[in-house]
Amino acid sequence: MFKFHMPTKVLVGESCVLENPQELIIGKHALIVTGKSSGKKSGALDDVIKVLENNKIPYHVYDKIENNPEINDMARGGSFARTSGCDFIIAIGGGSPLDAAKAIGVYATNEPKENSDFELYDIFSGTYKNKPLPMVAIPTTAGTGSEVTPYSILTLHKEKTKKSFTCVHSFFKTAFLDGRYTINLPVLVARNTAVDAMCHLIEGYTNKKASPSSDYMAIEGLRIIGKHLDKLQSGDFDVESCTQLLWASTLGGIVISQTGTTIVHSMGYELTYFRDIPHGQANGYLLCEYLKGVDKARVQNCLDALNLKSLEELKEYLGKILPRVDNITENDILEWSSISIKAKNVASCPYPVTQEMEIEMYKNSLM
Amino acid sequence: MFKFHMPTKVLVGESCVLENPQELIIGKHALIVTGKSSGKKSGALDDVIKVLENNKIPYHVYDKIENNPEINDMARGGSFARTSGCDFIIAIGGGSPLDAAKAIGVYATNEPKENSDFELYDIFSGTYKNKPLPMVAIPTTAGTGSEVTPYSILTLHKEKTKKSFTCVHSFFKTAFLDGRYTINLPVLVARNTAVDAMCHLIEGYTNKKASPSSDYMAIEGLRIIGKHLDKLQSGDFDVESCTQLLWASTLGGIVISQTGTTIVHSMGYELTYFRDIPHGQANGYLLCEYLKGVDKARVQNCLDALNLKSLEELKEYLGKILPRVDNITENDILEWSSISIKAKNVASCPYPVTQEMEIEMYKNSLM
Numbered sequence: 001m002f003k004f005h006m007p008t009k010v011l012v013g014e015s016c017v018l019e020n021p022q023e024l025i026i027g028k029h030a031l032i033v034t035g036k037s038s039g040k041k042s043g044a045l046d047d048v049i050k051v052l053e054n055n056k057i058p059y060h061v062y063d064k065i066e067n068n069p070e071i072n073d074m075a076r077g078g079s080f081a082r083t084s085g086c087d088f089i090i091a092i093g094g095g096s097p098l099d100a101a102k103a104i105g106v107y108a109t110n111e112p113k114e115n116s117d118f119e120l121y122d123i124f125s126g127t128y129k130n131k132p133l134p135m136v137a138i139p140t141t142a143g144t145g146s147e148v149t150p151y152s153i154l155t156l157h158k159e160k161t162k163k164s165f166t167c168v169h170s171f172f173k174t175a176f177l178d179g180r181y182t183i184n185l186p187v188l189v190a191r192n193t194a195v196d197a198m199c200h201l202i203e204g205y206t207n208k209k210a211s212p213s214s215d216y217m218a219i220e221g222l223r224i225i226g227k228h229l230d231k232l233q234s235g236d237f238d239v240e241s242c243t244q245l246l247w248a249s250t251l252g253g254i255v256i257s258q259t260g261t262t263i264v265h266s267m268g269y270e271l272t273y274f275r276d277i278p279h280g281q282a283n284g285y286l287l288c289e290y291l292k293g294v295d296k297a298r299v300q301n302c303l304d305a306l307n308l309k310s311l312e313e314l315k316e317y318l319g320k321i322l323p324r325v326d327n328i329t330e331n332d333i334l335e336w337s338s339i340s341i342k343a344k345n346v347a348s349c350p351y352p353v354t355q356e357m358e359i360e361m362y363k364n365s366l367m
Numbered sequence: 368m369f370k371f372h373m374p375t376k377v378l379v380g381e382s383c384v385l386e387n388p389q390e391l392i393i394g395k396h397a398l399i400v401t402g403k404s405s406g407k408k409s410g411a412l413d414d415v416i417k418v419l420e421n422n423k424i425p426y427h428v429y430d431k432i433e434n435n436p437e438i439n440d441m442a443r444g445g446s447f448a449r450t451s452g453c454d455f456i457i458a459i460g461g462g463s464p465l466d467a468a469k470a471i472g473v474y475a476t477n478e479p480k481e482n483s484d485f486e487l488y489d490i491f492s493g494t495y496k497n498k499p500l501p502m503v504a505i506p507t508t509a510g511t512g513s514e515v516t517p518y519s520i521l522t523l524h525k526e527k528t529k530k531s532f533t534c535v536h537s538f539f540k541t542a543f544l545d546g547r548y549t550i551n552l553p554v555l556v557a558r559n560t561a562v563d564a565m566c567h568l569i570e571g572y573t574n575k576k577a578s579p580s581s582d583y584m585a586i587e588g589l590r591i592i593g594k595h596l597d598k599l600q601s602g603d604f605d606v607e608s609c610t611q612l613l614w615a616s617t618l619g620g621i622v623i624s625q626t627g628t629t630i631v632h633s634m635g636y637e638l639t640y641f642r643d644i645p646h647g648q649a650n651g652y653l654l655c656e657y658l659k660g661v662d663k664a665r666v667q668n669c670l671d672a673l674n675l676k677s678l679e680e681l682k683e684y685l686g687k688i689l690p691r692v693d694n695i696t697e698n699d700i701l702e703w704s705s706i707s708i709k710a711k712n713v714a715s716c717p718y719p720v721t722q723e724m725e726i727e728m729y730k731n732s733l734m
Binding site for chain 2: 001002004006007008019213216217220244
């Protein structure tokens with residue numbers, strides 16, 4: 001049995017925010033959740049404010065979202081939404097602000113209190129007494145796919161890693177994909193987010209939960225990324241190619257909504273947590289080692305879609321576009337593997353994984 | 368700009384109704400809407416009743432749906448739902464019961480009254496004061512795609528044709544695809560519904576509104592149908608192939624939810640209205656003539672996906688699996704074209720269409 005579920009309406013194209021005020025405004029008082037700079041630099045915040053002001057919708061801007069959001073900050077965001085009287089959220093940014101918005105949406109309607117039936121860490125249960133605030137999303141990177149997933153990935157210092165919650169009410173109502181918002185990204189960010197999207201598509205296609213409802217989407221997304229490998233290397237983007245990469249990233253999000261990710265993601269989280277390596281880049285280092293254990297025919301389908309000949313060619317390409325990482329020790333790897341082997345995405349891996357195998361993969365990928 | 372929106376959750380596989388009671392039961396009192404025989408013969412009605420009774424959910428069965436539902440009957444169904452106290456609908460059947468359920472869902476919560484602000488024909492507006500009843504769908508043919516569209520196509524004697532309404536609240540919450548429900552279909556029904564799905568996929572792919580969010584789905588659906596051309600001819604089905612054809616049909620529904628159909632459908636409606644020719648079969652007669660005017664590269668992509676060499680080969684195949692139609696006169700065609708040229712799907716055709724062109728297409732297809 002397989003299933004397909006992705007209720008978010010996706011609008012794709014230049015100026016889709018400006019041209020669809022009725023899709024952006026889904027309440028009476030907006031909370032704009034964004035990072036310190038992503039909303040402003042991308043131009044998305046200006047467009048959103050223009051639409052809200054033209055329609056006389058009051059709003060508050062909450063632009064305190066750091067990379068890899070931490071749950072105490074999310075609870076503060078929820079409290080801010082409550083006290084400001086906001087009844088819907090407009091999330092603008094990369095994966096961090098989008099995932100943060102989902103958590104803030106939960107905390108806004110479910111106040112966490114110590115020794116109550118909803119404490120801070122209960123957000124990871126995925127079921128809440130009150131529905132989260134309704135939300136729309138404007139991605140400003142083409143990688144996360146968060147705009148179309150029910151997942152929110154948060155940093156959890158208690159467990160020294162990132163951990164996700166899944167809530168069907170955390171799907172955004174609408175996602176707006178406009179290449180104008182990603183065209184000015186630093187090339188390193190464009191690359192590592194594209195690698196994140198590539199990982200979603202490949203991990204989804206090679207996943208234990210891959211199905212006829214995810215496979216063809218994964219291949220379509222990889223085909224789009226395959227057409228942009230040169231541009232990702234040269235950094236020479238136009239709005240149309242940026243919009244296409246956003247669409248590929250959204251396809252990656254739809255795919256992992258059906259399948260989940262694999263150990264590439266769970267092992268990557270440690271690189272991000274302990275070394276502050278951007279999420280997509282972290283995944284990119286690990287992807288080829290993971291693929292060595294996957295059914296060869298399925299790997300070849302991914303490579304064909306990317307228009308690459310072999311796993312070696314993929315590894316070489318990733319080596320060219322991702323910065324080198326240094327100074328990883330055996331002790332680091334021992335600690336990271338001991339954490340990542342406990343992650344729930346280990347179960348979605350198409351082959352059984354042990355900590356020893358993860359140690360080997362980390363070593364081959366990073367040392 | 369393009370968009371993607373399909374909020375229905377789709378569950379695919381043997382016994383998906385029995386195994387997912389929580390997805391089937393979305394209220395406190397069910398109205399089962401089905402045809403006189405489709406629910407019973409398919410086995411779907413038994414499964415549904417078993418789940419409802421196991422969970423002590425009261426229900427009424429409304430099995431008065433005829434082929435090509437007519438709006439007065441729909442209003443009666445809505446009245447029945449109101450007076451029986453039903454708060455959700457389980458639709459079981461081919462396109463007619465599924466489309467009927469959408470109309471009954473509207474009339475159930477919006478009582479039509481003469482000289483009021485909601486009269487019988489106002490259903491075609493697509494916007495209603497009260498939300499339609501929530502609904503789930505169990506298709507018992509693999510053709511309509513209605514389980515994943517916001518469209519309901521009704522017979523309208525006043526205009527001597529079929530006419531559709533579109534309402535975003537008429538998307539089913541969940542659709543259950545189980546090949547056990549279609550395996551015992553008469554082979555003529557299996558064929559003409561598969562041809563309907565094929566037409567949705569091809570008309571969607573060649574549509575003026577075709578986009579990156581519909582193209583790859585259309586091609587995937589055609590690939591699945593292409594793998595089953597022999598089985599459709601021989602009538603030698605198994606549950607797995609029936610489930611795959613249901614999924615292809617659902618992909619067709621998702622595609623036309625984005626694009627709409629073309630003149631194949633609007634011209635086909637007259638064959639159904641005046642000659643009682645089943646919907647898919649009617650479309651099948653007209654498909655190849657329509658395709659003669661379409662961009663050759665796009666036609667070739669459809670043929671490649673179907674694993675056919677040429678439009679002639681498609682025409683020959685359709686000629687083999689569809690019954691011959693006789694006794695069509697020039698006067699018939701004059702009348703039909705005068706009606707069908709007014710349909711709204713004419714605007715989605717990738718080339719401009721006149722009544723003279725439709726006359727020519729009808730003649731070449733049917734005489």
